[in-house]
Amino acid sequence: MAQDAAIGGTVSWGRALLAALLLASGVFLLLSDIPPVALSWETASEVGTAGFNVYRADAPDGDFTQVNDSVIPAEGDELVGAAYHFEDDDVTPGRRYAYRIEEVEWDGRTNLYPETVTVRAGLPRAWTKAQGGLLLLLGAFLLWRSLKR
DSSP states (O other), X not given: OHHHHHHHHHHHHHHHHHHHHHHHHHHHXXXXXXXXXXXXXXXXOOTTEEEEEEEEESSTTSOOEEOSSSOEEOOOOSSOOOEEEEEEOXXXXXXXXXXXXXXXXXXXXXXXXXXXXXXXXXXXXXXXXXXXXXXXXXXXXXXXXHHHO
């Protein structure tokens, strides 16, 4: 009988641990603001660079259109570059998009980089919030069940 109690206690702690993990995951999804597409790039140096534009197309060989409202200001200098981050919320979740970066110089000239990155847009925010809520409910139920025993 002592073995049964120990096994029951282990199962109860296992449920409590699972419930805690589900609760933490649910809170993370509810509180986080994960964009459908997040782009990052780095520069080695920025001689004459005023900033950058981000372009998007439905396919790598498609027509690219600018997606940022205004030039993303340069943060590096002539000797040291910088790291940049841009979030694109105006996409359809599940679709693939191609992106390119354009450098804008102080004299107005531009340099559209030939490298293209293709990504699939993530889940819509409403869906991640619904998942978070369901994980919270499931975690609370499992915790309640493990404490009830």
